[in-house]
Amino acid sequence: MEIVPWVFLIGILSVLCIRGVHGVRHSATAPQQLPFLGGGTPDTHAWQRYHIRYYSMTLLFIAFEMEMMFMYPWAVVFVEEGGMAMMEMGMFLAILSIGIVYAWREGVFRWQ
Amino acid sequence: MAVSVLSNWAGEAPVAVFVAIGEGMRDRLERLFNDARFVRAASPRHAAIFLIAGRMRLEDREDLRRLHDQMPHPRVTLLWNAEVGEALGDAEVFTGSTLEVDIEASEAGRSDDAVRDRLEKLWQELASGERSSEPDLLHDEPPNSWEGIGPHGQGGQGMMGGTPYGRPMAMTSDDLRDGLALDLYTARFGPFLPMFPPGLLLEMTLQGDVIQSVKVVRPPLSQAGGNDVPAALLRLARLLDVLGLPVLGQRARLAAVGGATSVPLEKLSRAIHWAGATLAIPRGLGAVEGYGDTRTRFANLVSVANGFSPAMWPGLTRSAHLSSILPGLEWSEAMLVLNSFDDETLSTLAAIVEGADEDRDGHDHDSGHMHHDHGGPHDHDRHQGHGGRGSHLGNDYHGRHGGHA
Numbered sequence: 001m002e003i004v005p006w007v008f009l010i011g012i013l014s015v016l017c018i019r020g021v022h023g024v025r026h027s028a029t030a031p032q033q034l035p036f037l038g039g040g041t042p043d044t045h046a047w048q049r050y051h052i053r054y055y056s057m058t059l060l061f062i063a064f065e066m067e068m069m070f071m072y073p074w075a076v077v078f079v080e081e082g083g084m085a086m087m088e089m090g091m092f093l094a095i096l097s098i099g100i101v102y103a104w105r106e107g108v109f110r111w112q
Numbered sequence: 113m114a115v116s117v118l119s120n121w122a123g124e125a126p127v128a129v130f131v132a133i134g135e136g137m138r139d140r141l142e143r144l145f146n147d148a149r150f151v152r153a154a155s156p157r158h159a160a161i162f163l164i165a166g167r168m169r170l171e172d173r174e175d176l177r178r179l180h181d182q183m184p185h186p187r188v189t190l191l192w193n194a195e196v197g198e199a200l201g202d203a204e205v206f207t208g209s210t211l212e213v214d215i216e217a218s219e220a221g222r223s224d225d226a227v228r229d230r231l232e233k234l235w236q237e238l239a240s241g242e243r244s245s246e247p248d249l250l251h252d253e254p255p256n257s258w259e260g261i262g263p264h265g266q267g268g269q270g271m272m273g274g275t276p277y278g279r280p281m282a283m284t285s286d287d288l289r290d291g292l293a294l295d296l297y298t299a300r301f302g303p304f305l306p307m308f309p310p311g312l313l314l315e316m317t318l319q320g321d322v323i324q325s326v327k328v329v330r331p332p333l334s335q336a337g338g339n340d341v342p343a344a345l346l347r348l349a350r351l352l353d354v355l356g357l358p359v360l361g362q363r364a365r366l367a368a369v370g371g372a373t374s375v376p377l378e379k380l381s382r383a384i385h386w387a388g389a390t391l392a393i394p395r396g397l398g399a400v401e402g403y404g405d406t407r408t409r410f411a412n413l414v415s416v417a418n419g420f421s422p423a424m425w426p427g428l429t430r431s432a433h434l435s436s437i438l439p440g441l442e443w444s445e446a447m448l449v450l451n452s453f454d455d456e457t458l459s460t461l462a463a464i465v466e467g468a469d470e471d472r473d474g475h476d477h478d479s480g481h482m483h484h485d486h487g488g489p490h491d492h493d494r495h496q497g498h499g500g501r502g503s504h505l506g507n508d509y510h511g512r513h514g515g516h517a
Binding site: 029030031032033034035036037038039040041042043044045046047048049050051053 | 157178182184248251253276277282287294299301304306320
């Protein structure tokens with residue numbers, strides 16, 4: 001039946017209208033907008049820049065991710081291409097490994 | 113009909129209570145919450161009942177009022193042996209016994225039961241709508257007026273000069289850990305933060321979760337906890353909670369309530385061992401001369417739970433203070449350090465030092481000024497530098513960084 005979705009729609013709209021007319025509960029008061037600090041107050045508000053210390057790990061993740069993306073089409077043609085494909089994948093992995101070794105040297109695995 | 117069924121059903125739910133703990137009431141409250149009818153809320157936003165237990169300082173009253181207003185409706189306040197004057201409006205009052213040390217243990221148990229019943233009754237009245245929610249105590253005004261002020265309505269001039277939502281923007285400063293200059297966040301934490309000792313108010317400056325500087329504003333309130341096994345178990349429970357092992361924490365708390373006989377303590381300490389709790393605490397964290405590091409203090413607590421007598425520490429050196437122990441730590445590490453000391457040691461470490469500001473390095477001071485006196489000449493300079501001539505200031509910072517790295 002066509003009528004069921006209309007009933008739902010009208011029902012939802014009327015609920016929204018009633019809420020709108022009735023007045024939605026006033027938004028948070030000034031004390032409620034404060035972050036919870038156990039009673040204390042902040043000097044500044046919370047819009048601030050801070051160091052996301054996992055960003056170097058995300059870069060490393062992308063290195064692995066790209067490897068996998070290339071491996072899917074490679075796996076499809078691997079049987080017919082044979083040794084050539086094997087060598088190409090070896091080269092690709094070698095280049096990526098250099099990236100990982102470099103990241104290692106730069107301290108990506110060190111949480112700081 | 114349906115609504116009343118629902119509200120009665122809500123009244124059956126565990127009561128979420130936010131507690132502000134006053135003088136000498138901490139251990140008693142931890143026992144009070146060993147009851148499935150109650151949930152101790154971690155913040156007032158999740159609570160319906162605000163329980164204020166024990167004597168409070170005069171200067172804590174404003175913070176209590178702020179916490180009260182942070183609770184969602186419907187809400188109710190219960191004062192338990194709390195002397196806060198008219199600060200909390202016409203809140204419910206429970207006057208039972210005075211402190212636990214003054215009275216018989218059985219009487220304390222009975223009065224705890226009475227408090228539990230009172231809390232439950234309050235919650236049922238609140239849920240069913242018999243009792244109306246408490247109104248706000250503070251004015252609904254931002255700390256600075258800002259709306260419509262300035263060219264973009266952000267409350268001031270320049271890119272960083274406004275006070276949107278009533279508070280100034282954060283300013284950059286050097287970071288202790290890697291020298292990357294990002295924004296400082298200065299705030300007063302406490303006095304009723306659940307992971308803090310009750311009453312401790314610290315003014316901390318953070319960059320992300322790394323603590324840059326600490327100043328003790330108010331010392332912790334004195335607690336009745338001694339050095340016996342139950343007190344040690346409760347301390348251990350708090351540390352386990354902070355470590356993210358609340359189930360083990362609950363077991364330690366139950367063991368503390370039931371005395372040494374009810375829960376086999378060897379089993380508890382074995383569970384703590386196998387949970388890897390000791391390994392989760394970095395070696396050398398929060399080391400204080402003569403007091404070992406956090407890991408040894410934790411191990412000592414576990415051995416107390418195992419039946420050994422608590423280790424006797426030598427006296428603290430005069431220089432040991434929270435303002436030198438905490439900076440450089442991440443928030444989670446700092447909470448472990450704070451909870452690893454016994455009450456007496458902590459109150460020594462958190463003594464208010466006169467003139468502590470003077471020997472701090474400059475940027476702590478700086479941030480204080482630029483946030484407080486708006487319109488002062490110093491303030492003006494800073495904002496100008498950030499807004500209009502940002503690159504100039506940036507160069508300055510980079511220059512200093514070269515030295516760091």
